[in-house]
Amino acid sequence: MSDSAITYTLYVQADPARVWQALTEPAFTRRYWGPVFETDWAVGSTMxxxxxxxxxSDPEQVVLDCVPHRLLSYTWHTFTPQWAASVGIGEELRAELAGERRTKVTYEIEPVGDALARLTILHEGFEPGGSLIGMCSRAWPMIASSLKTLLETGAPLPEPEGESPGHGGG
Structure with a gap:
């Protein structure tokens, strides 16, 4: 982790197509993360x-790159009062998050053998010292671990008490 980016790499006992499903299909994202992404995953499409x-919804919340089973990139989301209320974040923190520049998430999926994939998550463009990087640096390990656990066992990790994987500002 730097002062403006988070990189997280994990190995998943699943082929790249299955990892891709977990990143893009609502039935998966809802289970290990919480949010569902409604988009057609075409470059330039809103999410x-x-x-x-x-x-x-926001016109700047878009798919930046999409190569099925290999690469997915999108802008990080918009911090609305409705979102904050739904996840239990106060208005002061929400306003602070909304005041920071929009960030970008990129997933790279690489095959490693027959049924193993390396997933690298790069979340970049944070305001150095901002609130969002701190929140996301705590959330990404939980989100990624829950994704891995879901793919390998069929069940996501349980939510830690008082937390939601989506509370990483995402």
């Missing part, structure tokens, strides 16, 4: 984030 009954 609606739907979490806990709240839809977050």
């Amino acid at each position: 609606d984030w739907v979490e806990r009954g709240v839809r977050t």
